Amino acid sequence: MKINAKKLIVPLCLAIVIAGCLVWIALQNSCGKDGNAAEVRVSDRVILRLPLDRDTKKEINGANGIRLTVVTHEGGVYVESSGCPDKICVNKGKITSVGDTIVCLPARTVIEVV
Ligand SMILES: [Zn+2]
Numbered sequence: 001m002k003i004n005a006k007k008l009i010v011p012l013c014l015a016i017v018i019a020g021c022l023v024w025i026a027l028q029n030s031c032g033k034d035g036n037a038a039e040v041r042v043s044d045r046v047i048l049r050l051p052l053d054r055d056t057k058k059e060i061n062g063a064n065g066i067r068l069t070v071v072t073h074e075g076g077v078y079v080e081s082s083g084c085p086d087k088i089c090v091n092k093g094k095i096t097s098v099g100d101t102i103v104c105l106p107a108r109t110v111i112e113v114v
Contacts, residue, residue: 035098035113038077040070043108052077052096052113062107070111077111079104 040048042062050056050072057080060068068089069080076096079089082104089104095113102111 033098034075034096035100037114038070038072039112039114041110041112050077060109062104062109064106064108066104066107066109068104068107068109077113078102079111082107 034052036052038050038052039046040050040058040060042060048058048060048070050058050070052072052075055071055073057069057071060070062068062082062084066083068082068084071078071080073094076094078094079092079102082090084104084106086106089102089107089109089111092102095102095111098113100113103109
C-alpha cells in the first residue's frame, strides 16, 4: 500500500497543477477581460458609446446641469473633470476591465466598460 501511495502522488500533483492552470485561464478569460467600449448612461439611458481603441474626449451633460469630460485613452476610460461637488468619479481614475464602472451620483451618470 505504501508503494502505491507514493506512485500516486506524482500524477496526483500534476493533475492538481493542471486543474489549477485551467481554472486560472478560465478566470482570466471571464473576469478581468479588457473591454472594447465604454457605455455612458445618464439616468439609466445610454447616451454614448465610446470605442476604447481610439483616444477621444467627450463632454457629457449629466443630470442636475452637471457636465463631465470623459476621456478614452489606451484602452481605458476615465472622467477627466466634472462639475459635481464630490469628484468621486474623477478620483476613481481609469477603468479598463469589462464590468468596471465609474459612477457620478450627483450627475446620475454611470460609465461602464463593455
Ligand atoms: Zn462626480
